[in-house]
Amino acid sequence: MSDPQVSPIRVAAIGMDQRQRNALVMLFGNHCRNRYILVEEDSSEICIIDLDLFGGERLWQEFRQRHPDRPLILASLKPRQVENGHTLFVKKPIPVIQLMSAIDQLSQILNNRAAEQKIEAAQNAETTPSEPQHPRHSVSPVTQKVASLMTEAQEKVFIGTSPDIDPDNQAQLAKIYYDPQHYLQGHVQQALNQATRYNKNVTIEGPWPAIDMIIAKQQIMVDAREKHLRPFCTVPDATREVELQFHEQHKSATGRREYSIYAFIWQLALWASRGRLPSGTNLTQPIYLRRWPNFSRLVVTPHALAIAALWTRQPRSLIDTAKSLGIPQRYVFAFYSAANAVQLAGETRRAVDTLLEPPAIKQAENRGLFSKLLSRLRG
Amino acid sequence: MSDYKIIFSGPVGAGKTTAIQSISDILPVTTDEQASDMTRKMKNGTTVAMDYGLIKLPGTERIHLYGTPGQERFDFMWEILTNGGIGLVLLINNQRPDPFGDLHFFLNAFQAFIKQGKVVIGVTQMDQADTPRIEDYHLQLENSGVKIPVFDIDARIKKDVSILLEALLYSLDPGLEE
Ligand SMILES: Nc1nc2c(ncn2[C@@H]2O[C@H](COP(=O)(O)OP(=O)(O)O)[C@@H](O)[C@H]2O)c(=O)[nH]1
Ligand SMILES: [Mg+2]
Numbered sequence: 010m011s012d013p014q015v016s017p018i019r020v021a022a023i024g025m026d027q028r029q030r031n032a033l034v035m036l037f038g039n040h041c042r043n044r045y046i047l048v049e050e051d052s053s054e055i056c057i058i059d060l061d062l063f064g065g066e067r068l069w070q071e072f073r074q075r076h077p078d079r080p081l082i083l084a085s086l087k088p089r090q091v092e093n094g095h096t097l098f099v100k101k102p103i104p105v106i107q108l109m110s111a112i113d114q115l116s117q118i119l120n121n122r123a124a125e126q127k128i129e130a131a132q133n134a135e136t137t138p139s140e141p142q143h144p145r146h147s148v149s150p151v152t153q154k155v156a157s158l159m160t161e162a163q164e165k166v167f168i169g170t171s172p173d174i175d176p177d178n179q180a181q182l183a184k185i186y187y188d189p190q191h192y193l194q195g196h197v198q199q200a201l202n203q204a205t206r207y208n209k210n211v212t213i214e215g216p217w218p219a220i221d222m223i224i225a226k227q228q229i230m231v232d233a234r235e236k237h238l239r240p241f242c243t244v245p246d247a248t249r250e251v252e253l254q255f256h257e258q259h260k261s262a263t264g265r266r267e268y269s270i271y272a273f274i275w276q277l278a279l280w281a282s283r284g285r286l287p288s289g290t291n292l293t294q295p296i297y298l299r300r301w302p303n304f305s306r307l308v309v310t311p312h313a314l315a316i317a318a319l320w321t322r323q324p325r326s327l328i329d330t331a332k333s334l335g336i337p338q339r340y341v342f343a344f345y346s347a348a349n350a351v352q353l354a355g356e357t358r359r360a361v362d363t364l365l366e367p368p369a370i371k372q373a374e375n376r377g378l379f380s381k382l383l384s385r386l387r388g
Numbered sequence: 389m390s391d392y393k394i395i396f397s398g399p400v401g402a403g404k405t406t407a408i409q410s411i412s413d414i415l416p417v418t419t420d421e422q423a424s425d426m427t428r429k430m431k432n433g434t435t436v437a438m439d440y441g442l443i444k445l446p447g448t449e450r451i452h453l454y455g456t457p458g459q460e461r462f463d464f465m466w467e468i469l470t471n472g473g474i475g476l477v478l479l480i481n482n483q484r485p486d487p488f489g490d491l492h493f494f495l496n497a498f499q500a501f502i503k504q505g506k507v508v509i510g511v512t513q514m515d516q517a518d519t520p521r522i523e524d525y526h527l528q529l530e531n532s533g534v535k536i537p538v539f540d541i542d543a544r545i546k547k548d549v550s551i552l553l554e555a556l557l558y559s560l561d562p563g564l565e566e
Pocket of ligand 2: 404405406439
């Protein structure tokens with residue numbers, strides 16, 4: 010994380026006096042090894058406002074008028090309900106670790122935005138007006154985008170760039186897990202379980218745009234574009250104040266984005282995992298895939314088809330899968346996290362599956378031809 | 389020059405003609421009964437319409453795309469047509485009265501492909517009829533012995549047809565490199 014190559018995150022302290030600023034300069038320089046740097050507002054990426062300063066509230070409002078989208082940290086002695094996608098609250102006195110983690114969370118949002126802009130630019134560039142328009146596709150961004158190869162920018166958002174790890178190295182192991190319960194993914198999964206049990210629809214409420222789950226149609230409806238939802242999906246504990254409201258009815262669909270529940274959770278899991286695994290996943294236990302995912306309506310991660318083809322033949326461990334296919338582990342982890350979130354993949358419990366070593370992949374007679382056809386289909 | 393073929397089959401209105409059109413490098417030969425090119429006169433006087441398309445690969449290799457005629461004309465032509473195919477793309481029209489009946493009819497007709505895992509299934513018209521669901525199809529396939537890819541596709545959309553074919557290729561050889 011504190012890679013000296015990476016340029017420091019530029020933070021501005023709005024309205025603070027020289028003493029407070031000096032404290033921050035020292036903190037950023039010594040304690041945080043120059044991961045952050047204190048700058049003036051104009052050149053900042055992230056700002057901090059102390060609400061307890063004289064005129065603090067007004068400072069905040071004026072700041073928001075100047076920069077509606079700039080990530081902001083608000084600090085106060087009194088706990089406050091001010092959080093939204095790009096505003097975080099920290100209670101004073103601010104523990105250093107909390108301030109760092111708040112800055113990091115917000116900086117993640119900035120990374121995501123940058124990646125997203127690249128995606129949009131790429132998508133705009135490749136729009137082909139001659140393609141037949143499918144009515145459902147025009148309202149449903151997930152179905153529209155799916156079945157396409159990820160661009161580099163998408164890959165960064167969905168999978169990250171973590172290097173392979175050695176499963177015997179505890180320090181490396183510690184980095185590959187995430188806890189879905191700490192992300193919106195976990196809340197949506199829980200909501201689905203309960204809504205299914207009660208056979209009721211549910212609205213998942215919180216600081217994010219409301220998410221409606223319609224059980225009978227196995228559908229999700231959201232009031233916002235993906236980019237407004239994503240910050241809540243990628244940041245752990247952005248979802249502390251979740252509330253589930255169960256009901257029989259649901260709001261009508263006009264103007265809302267609809268997804269299949271399955272595709273929605275798949276995407277949330279990719280966002281949250283970023284190439285990591287649900288905590289506790291065993292790296293050497295064989296993994297089964299109950300059936301092929303409906304790839305035409307899902308975000309297809311790199312090598313997902315190969316992994317699916319392998320696992321539907323025979324369970325195989327995560328480590329062995331990466332090795333057999335000769336691909337980075339993060340692709341296997343990302344696919345597993347998504348497939349596991351929709352309950353398609355899991356660790357085998359059967360002794361017989363661990364008894365036999367999975368066979369090496371047999372090369373098809375026509376591999377050369379198949380490869381050519383594959384690149385033609387993707388080109 | 390090497391020639392290979394991929395077969396598109398399924399009931400009427402499943403999108404065979406359209407799917408071949410979506411990915412063919414040549415203007416596919418139209419297959420309506422009226423069109424004469426690929427329409428073959430059978431001995432008994434019935435006409436058998438079929439679709440034909442082509443994917444040209446770098447070098448001399450070609451992939452021929454054949455669409456089978458309707459199941460009401462299921463006969464020995466099919467065997468000739470499908471013999472030696474790389475794989476089968478089975479399209480099922482979700483709007484027909486009995487899509488599972490169609491599914492089993494075609495699985496039975498193409499047993500050889502199924503047993504070797506040389507098949508993918510695309511369920512079309514799901515925008516018109518959202519049930520049965522993809523999961524329901526998987527349940528129907530539980531006894532087939534292989535896990536077959538089943539995707540919700542729209543035959544008019546090239547990406548949808550492409551991903552189905554990609555899944556076919558990976559089913560045949562998971563070690564294919566991207
Ligand atoms: N709404 C909708 N129409 C489709 C879909 N797939 C194909 N079609 C249309 O369905 C009609 C029948 O397709 P066609 O290719 O002639 O089917 P075939 O009888 O199997 O050759 C055509 O008008 C297609 O454009 C789909 O998923 N949704
Ligand atoms: Mg036709």
